[in-house]
Amino acid sequence: xxxxxxxxxxxxxxxxxxxxxxxxxxxxxxxxxxxxxxxxxxxxxxxxxxxxxxxxxxxxxxxxxxxxxxxxxxxxxxxxxxxxxxxxxxxxxxxxxxxxxxxxxxxxxxxxxxxxxxxxxxxxxxxxxxxxxxxxxxxxxxxxxxxxxxxxxxxxxxxxxxxxxxxxxxxxxxxxxxxxxxxxxxxxxxxxxxxxxxxxxxxxxxxxxxxxxxxxxxxxxxxxxxxxxxxxxxxxxxxxxxxxxxxxxxxxxxxxxxxxxxxxxxxxxxxxxxxxxxxxxxxxxxxxxxxxxxxxxxxxxxxxxxxxxxxxxxxxxxxxxxxxxxxxxxxxxxxxxxxxxxxxxxxxxxxxxxxxxxxxxxxxxxxxxxxxxxxxxxxxxxxxxxxxxxxxxxxxxxxxxxxxxxxxxxxxxxxxxxxxxxxxxxxxxxxxxxxxxxxxxxxxxxxxxxxxxxxxxxxxxxx
Amino acid sequence: xxxxxxxxxxxxxxxxxxxxxxxxxxxxxxxxxxxxxxxxxxxxxxxxxxxxxxxxxxxxxxxxxxxxxxxxxxxxxxxxxxxxxxxxxxxxxxxxxxxxxxxxxxxxxxxxxxxxxxxxxxxxxxxxxxxxxxxxxxxxxxxxxxxxxxxxxxxxxxxxxxxxxxxxxxxxxxxxxxxxxxxxxxxxxxxxxxxxxxxxxxxxxxxxxxxxxxxxxxxxxxxxxxxxxxxxxxxxxxxxxxxxxxxxxxxxxxxxxxxxxxxxxxxxxxxxxxxxxxxxxxxxxxxxxxxxxxxxxxxxxxxxxxxxxxxxxxxxxxxxxxxxxxxxxxxxxxxxxxxxxxxxxxxxxxxxxxxxxxxxxxxxxxxxxxxxxxxxxxxxxxxxxxxxxxxxxxxxxxxxxxxxxxxxxxxxxxxxxxxxxxxxxxxxxxxxxxxxxxxxxxxxxxxxxxxxxxxxxxxxxxx
Numbered sequence: 072x073x074x075x076x077x078x079x080x081x082x083x084x085x086x087x088x089x090x091x092x093x094x095x096x097x098x099x100x101x102x103x104x105x106x107x108x109x110x111x112x113x114x115x116x117x118x119x120x121x122x123x124x125x126x127x128x129x130x131x132x133x134x135x136x137x138x139x140x141x142x143x144x145x146x147x148x149x150x151x152x153x154x155x156x157x158x159x160x161x162x163x164x165x166x167x168x169x170x171x172x173x174x175x176x177x178x179x180x181x182x183x184x185x186x187x188x189x190x191x192x193x194x195x196x197x198x199x200x201x202x203x204x205x206x207x208x209x210x211x212x213x214x215x216x217x218x219x220x221x222x223x224x225x226x227x228x229x230x231x232x233x234x235x236x237x238x239x240x241x242x243x244x245x246x247x248x249x250x251x252x253x254x255x256x257x258x259x260x261x262x263x264x265x266x267x268x269x270x271x272x273x274x275x276x277x278x279x280x281x282x283x284x285x286x287x288x289x290x291x292x293x294x295x296x297x298x299x300x301x302x303x304x305x306x307x308x309x310x311x312x313x314x315x316x317x318x319x320x321x322x323x324x325x326x327x328x329x330x331x332x333x334x335x336x337x338x339x340x341x342x343x344x345x346x347x348x349x350x351x352x353x354x355x356x357x358x359x360x361x362x363x364x365x366x367x368x369x370x371x372x373x374x375x376x377x378x379x380x381x382x383x384x385x386x387x388x389x390x391x392x393x394x395x396x397x398x399x400x401x402x403x404x405x406x407x408x409x410x411x412x413x414x415x416x417x418x419x420x421x422x423x424x425x426x427x428x429x430x431x432x433x434x435x436x437x438x439x440x441x442x443x444x445x446x447x448x449x450x451x452x453x454x455x456x457x458x459x460x461x462x463x464x465x466x467x468x469x470x471x472x473x474x475x476x477x478x479x480x481x482x483x484x485x486x487x488x489x490x491x492x493x494x495x496x497x498x499x500x501x502x503x504x505x506x507x508x509x510x511x512x513x514x515x516x517x518x519x520x521x522x523x524x525x526x527x528x529x530x531x532x533x534x
Numbered sequence: 535x536x537x538x539x540x541x542x543x544x545x546x547x548x549x550x551x552x553x554x555x556x557x558x559x560x561x562x563x564x565x566x567x568x569x570x571x572x573x574x575x576x577x578x579x580x581x582x583x584x585x586x587x588x589x590x591x592x593x594x595x596x597x598x599x600x601x602x603x604x605x606x607x608x609x610x611x612x613x614x615x616x617x618x619x620x621x622x623x624x625x626x627x628x629x630x631x632x633x634x635x636x637x638x639x640x641x642x643x644x645x646x647x648x649x650x651x652x653x654x655x656x657x658x659x660x661x662x663x664x665x666x667x668x669x670x671x672x673x674x675x676x677x678x679x680x681x682x683x684x685x686x687x688x689x690x691x692x693x694x695x696x697x698x699x700x701x702x703x704x705x706x707x708x709x710x711x712x713x714x715x716x717x718x719x720x721x722x723x724x725x726x727x728x729x730x731x732x733x734x735x736x737x738x739x740x741x742x743x744x745x746x747x748x749x750x751x752x753x754x755x756x757x758x759x760x761x762x763x764x765x766x767x768x769x770x771x772x773x774x775x776x777x778x779x780x781x782x783x784x785x786x787x788x789x790x791x792x793x794x795x796x797x798x799x800x801x802x803x804x805x806x807x808x809x810x811x812x813x814x815x816x817x818x819x820x821x822x823x824x825x826x827x828x829x830x831x832x833x834x835x836x837x838x839x840x841x842x843x844x845x846x847x848x849x850x851x852x853x854x855x856x857x858x859x860x861x862x863x864x865x866x867x868x869x870x871x872x873x874x875x876x877x878x879x880x881x882x883x884x885x886x887x888x889x890x891x892x893x894x895x896x897x898x899x900x901x902x903x904x905x906x907x908x909x910x911x912x913x914x915x916x917x918x919x920x921x922x923x924x925x926x927x928x929x930x931x932x933x934x935x936x937x938x939x940x941x942x943x944x945x946x947x948x949x950x951x952x953x954x955x956x957x958x959x960x961x962x963x964x965x966x967x968x969x970x971x972x973x974x975x976x977x978x979x980x981x982x983x984x985x986x987x988x989x990x991x992x993x994x995x996x997x
Contacts, residue, residue, distance in 0.1 A: 104852070104855065104856065105853055106853070164856060165850070165852060165856060167852070233856075234854050234855065235855060275757065277757075279855045279857070281855070286820065287818040287819050287820050288818055288819030289634075289818060289819075289967060289970045289972075290631075290969060290970040291818060291969075292940060292968055292969045292970075293840075293842045293844060293870070294740075294870065294938070294940020294941060295835065295939050295940055295968075296818070296835065296939070297825075297835065297840045297870050297939060298824075298826070298834040298835050298839075298842075298939070299811075299814065299823050299824065299825055299831040299835050300815060300818065300820055300824060301820055301822065301824040302824065302842055302843060304774070304844075304865075305775075305824075305842075305843060307846075308770075308771040308774040308775045308843065308846070309775045311767070311775075312772045312774075312776070315768065348762075351762065352762065352763060352895070355750040355751055355752060355754060355759070355763065356751030357749065357750050357763055357764055357895045357896075358895040359764065359893055359894055359895045360762050361761075361762060361763060361764040361768075361893070362760075362761040368762040371762040372759065372760065372761050377756075377760045377761040379756045379760045379761075379765055379768075379857075379859060380765060380767040380768060380849065381756060381849050381850055381855070381857055381859070382767075382848065382850040382851045382858070382860070383767050383770075383771070383846055383849060383851070383863065384846065384847050384851040385843075385845065385847075386843065386844050386845035386846060386866070387844055388845045388847040388864075389567070389628060390567060390568060390569070391566075391567030391568065391698075391903070392567065392698060392744070392866055392868075392903035392904065393567065393627060393696075393845065393866075393969065394842075394844055394868050394940075394969070395844050395845070395970075396842060396844070397844075397845070400846065401851075402767075403849070403850060403855055403856075405756060405760075405855075405857050407756070407757065407760050430822055430824065431821070431822055432815070432819075432820045432821040433820075440854070441855065475757070476758050476759070476760060476761070477755060477758055477857075478757060501758065504752060505755055505758075506753065506754075506856065506858050507752045507753040508752065
């Protein structure tokens with residue numbers, strides 16, 4: 072029986088060094104979606120390998136067609152210890168609009184944002200560098216006290232999670248035997264609130280698609296041609312405006328195939344969590360749920376599919392005014408999927424709808440940006456029960472089983488390609504501003520996250 | 535009686551030098567809408583003053599709150615010679631998308647684009663530097679032969695025509711006595727085709743407006759918030775898509791107040807010009823008229839009002855994909871006006887429509903980008919008759935009286951502020967690519983444009 076209290080004490084003693092190590096990782100500008108940061112992504116992978124080797128892992132940078140993977144192995148304390156695959160990602164989102172950051176995104180800081188509440192600031196502190204480092208630092212404390220880990224651990228750190236993970240499937244296929252474990256631990260999710268840990272059991276899937284509508288073969292003067300020549304922005308806005316009906320439902324043919332109503336008892340459970348529209352949206356300056364009418368914000372974000380325009384551009388967007396009819400206009404659109412919605416069918420329905428709206432003298436190009444189905448995990452597996460107990464003990468508050476609005480495609484890939492379920496535990500908070508300027512991670516999330524993983528590893532090792 | 539043939543011969547002899555002078559002006563990067571080019575705009579104004587002084591004008595750079603004006607005066611050969619105000623603009627459009635230019639936009643060249651057809655390439659060659667230089671070079675030839683000009687000339691060159699002319703009205707007000715003439719000559723329009731000169735008698739007006747829709751107080755993760763949080767791109771696309779009905783008509787309340795149907799005899803005249811949808815749109819890779827159903831392309835672009843989105847942006851528009859719900863989205867929208875449409879009423883109708891579509895927890899900002907009513911000039915003034923005869927003689931082809939799709943706000947300002955009508959004569963062609971990459975001006979337009987002004991000045995001087 073491991074002496075968990077000594078490991079937890081060591082995690083407490085290590086905290087300042089743990090923060091320094093996370094800050095070293097955050098300083099590396101590993102933006103995966105922008106080719107300009109390719110060398111920085113590799114640098115992050117190499118940094119992680121050095122750290123993992125330092126605590127006894129057999130770790131290596133593994134090349135892919137895109138950004139490299141980090142794979143590391145560590146045996147368990149006993150030959151029959153359970154074997155888990157821990158997953159995180161070292162890449163981060165772009166930082167624009169850069170002018171809205173209070174500090175440089177890659178110069179992390181500790182800040183006290185309210186009395187007694189300290190946060191770690193910088194791009195990737197919450198998504199996902201801080202989260203993956205909670206596990207690395209828990210392993211460090213364990214090794215320093217016991218010279219071993221209670222369970223056998225394989226680690227997989229990806230560098231393309233924020234850009235559609237193009238290399239992941241081939242890598243899992245090529246290395247299935249090496250990566251297969253009994254189940255996966257995925258640390259890329261959040262707490263219910265600052266005091267209440269959570270395990271996610273339902274995740275929405277994602278289809279990303281970019282459309283480029285082309286009209287005239289050059290930009291036109293709107294005085295000479297306006298009223299006669301096709302304006303691709305008009306075509307595009309018509310298409311996008313038609314994606315939702317007046318009740319907020321998505322209009323694509325067959326879009327709701329595979330979408331089941333959430334069971335009443337689950338919805339009732341969510342209602343007891345006390346998350347009103349006002350409390351959920353008030354934190355970001357909004358108040359009115361915008362999607363399907365008559366559903367709670369938890370249902371809208373956990374259990375209902377969506378169509379969202381994530382970016383749009385066309386024509387003159389600089390300072391001042393230019394009376395131009397653009398040659399082309401484009402939009403990036405994503406669909407969040409639930410239940411058994413088929414990503415390929417959703418993409419094809421969207422494309423068919425778009426094609427039906429293109430005038431005969433214009434054209435459209437489609438660019439695929441990733442696809443993953445929704446995930447529904449078992450509510451009563453032994454791993455989930457053990458992890459729930461360990462989290463509840465650390466946080467002195469019962470852990471809750473929740474849904475997740477964001478997709479984590481890796482969970483579907485682990486199911487499909489490696490036959491593994493995943494345990495989704497993370498310590499992010501709703502105000503972490505992931506994907507936005509001024510991203511942060513609570514110091515409490517980082518500290519108690521490290522302690523939580525020490526407890527979870529201990530619990531999982533128990534028969 | 536002026537010896538016009540000697541003046542025309544001198545224009546012919548001067549041609550290479552005339553081209554060189556135009557190229558010097560084109561090399562100055564006088565993009566008025568972008569504050570980064572402020573010094574270049576002044577440089578263009580100063581260059582023009584030097585040239586005008588060189589041919590005997592009393593010329594000066596005149597400061598405004600924005601880019602400077604050029605004002606120059608020259609007396610006529612006789613005390614009772616008519617007095618005209620010649621107007622052009624030395625500022626140019628931005629050059630983006632720069633990657634589509636075959637040559638650097640500010641390094642003008644002479645190119646032979648088909649056997650015997652030479653063009654002058656570069657930003658501003660057609661709009662409006664080449665055009666205004668036709669008049670300057672005509673004055674030069676006149677001065678060199680006769681030592682005088684047949685009419686009294688005041689010149690006004692503006693530097694803000696491509697950015698809404700914010701300084702023009704105050705400048706006209708402050709200098710009305712100095713600038714007032716019997717009528718104006720405005721050289722910022724086109725020929726009917728490469729062999730057929732034209733005088734424009736109807737011009738559409740313009741209202742420019744930018745809207746910025748604001749939703750959450752930060753960019754949001756579409757997984758965490760998608761389906762519940764307002765997406766400003768959805769609001770914006772809904773607004774823009776609703777600007778037109780299924781027949782192509784603009785839906786704003788009262789938009790068509792002041793719009794008269796074009797008289798049947800005028801429309802019949804236009805039909806004889808042989809401008810089909812295919813010939814008009816085919817030159818830019820299109821074929822289907824996109825605006826109001828059942829009207830010819832000439833009617834659509836000369837005699838019908840429009841609403842066009844000139845630019846749109848929101849969310850992530852870089853490489854790759856970012857699953858963000860943007861905090862804001864914006865669009866630049868312009869309305870072309872005809873007849874007696876009231877620009878202020880059109881703007882207010884648009885704003886009221888937009889406001890009616892903004893959810894209670896979102897907001898909208900409006901930014902005004904210029905306004906001018908439509909212009910309808912007299913078809914039978916003596917000046918128009920003389921100019922038509924002079925043009926017909928130079929081009930060996932009858933000049934036609936046409937409408938113009940683009941607004942030239944200065945014409946309305948001259949009417950309203952100085953009580954002057956304008957004679958709209960220019961030598962641009964439909965394929966000049968003004969406002970687009972690879973702008974050009976036909977060498978024939980430049981050469982015969984210079985000769986045309988020499989003939990027009992002569993004709994206007996005759997009793």
